[in-house]
Amino acid sequence: MAPVTMRAFEPLRLRAGQMLFARVAGPEGPRNRALIHNTPGPRWFPPESPIRRVHADSAMFVGGLSALLLQTLHPVAMAAVAAHSGYRGDPWGRLHRTSTFLATTTYGTADSAQAACDRVNAVHAQIQGVTEQGIAYRASDPHLLEWIHIAEVASFLRAHQRFAAQRLTARECDQYVAQMAHLAQALGVPSPPHSLHELRTRLAAYRPELRATPQALDTARYLLLSPPLPVPALPLYAALASNAIALLPPWAAAELHLPRWRRAERWTVRPSGRIITSLIRWAMQVPTEPSRGPVASSSP
Structure with a gap:
């Protein structure tokens, strides 16, 4: 019997990559991918820069979910998200817009990146309200924007260092934070960490403000237990979700009433995370030259 080669799995890889890309990038994904990567012009971040490496790796699938869980812990930010984001009514549309924004600002031209930030700022300028506790908020509030930013940066970086094909050095971690600061400033955060x-x-400075409101607990249950996915995909999502929980700081998991079992994390959760992120990386064929990422994969 002839040995099985990787070429035999190529149709499966292509199909899996197409399905993942469609889920993350949406129906406009191929068009957006072409515009982002093929439009000539200077970029905010050069090839091989840490931000490109982090956002190109499949560890982002775990980091993104962990960031959402962490972000729920600011009561005012959570109230604004619950009232205005539409994440329940159109979760895939929100994911498509977020992934396209991240791809544009990371890999697109400088003009495209700035335009994407300007559009987000214009939306934020229209969003305001009052929490159930009577606290007024604005989506453009720099303090709230900074919390969303640092929760993302910390979660993306933590996931990368745990699951990426190639981890960052200490110096590259600082560079990643600094490069993300450029993006944060374009979105209205005056003095993000560098x-x-x-x-x-x-992050430590925000700790006194953070707690799990009923809205946060409800959102966490939705993200972890009721994802809008077909049944065959649920076991894979469960592995991503368990690793997203394991990435949280212990105090954050406790606030959200999420169980943490250290032995289980070491012997089952983390290995499953490495397997799932490796499978996603294989399916989407993220190249060594990090000019494209999971949100704008090179898969056809």
Whole structure:
């Protein structure tokens, strides 16, 4: 019997890559991908830069979900998201818009990246309201924007260092935080952290403000237990979700009433995360040259 080669799995890889790309990028994904990567012009971030490497790796699938869980813990930010984001009514549309924004700002031309930020700022300028506790909020509030930003940066970086094909050095971690700061400033955060030490300090400074409101707990249950996915995909999502929980700081998991079992995480959860992210990486064929990422994969 002839040995089975990887070429025999190519149709499966292509099909899996197409399905993943369609889920993440939406029906406009191929068109957006072509515009992002093929439009000539200067970019905000050069090839081989840490931000391109982080956003190109499949570890982002775990980091993104972990970031959403962490972000729910700011009561005012959570109230704004619950009232205005439409994440329940159109979860895939929200994912498509977020992934396209991230791809545009990371890999697109400088003009495209700035235009994408300008569009987000215009939307934020229209969003305001009052929480159930009577606290007024604006989506353009720099303090709330900074919380969303640092929760994302910390979660993306933590996931990358745990699951990526190639981890960042300490110096590259600082570079990643600094490059993300450029994006944060374009979105209205006046003084975001520029190093890993500053990021950790800023996270600690927000800690007194953070707690799990009923809205946060409800959102966490939705994200973890009721994802809008077909039944065959649920076991794979469960592995991503369990690893997203394991990435959270212990205090954050406790606030959200999410169980943490260290032995289970070491022997079952983390291995499953490595397997799932490796499978996603294989399916989407993220190249060594990180000019494209999971949100704008090179898969056909």
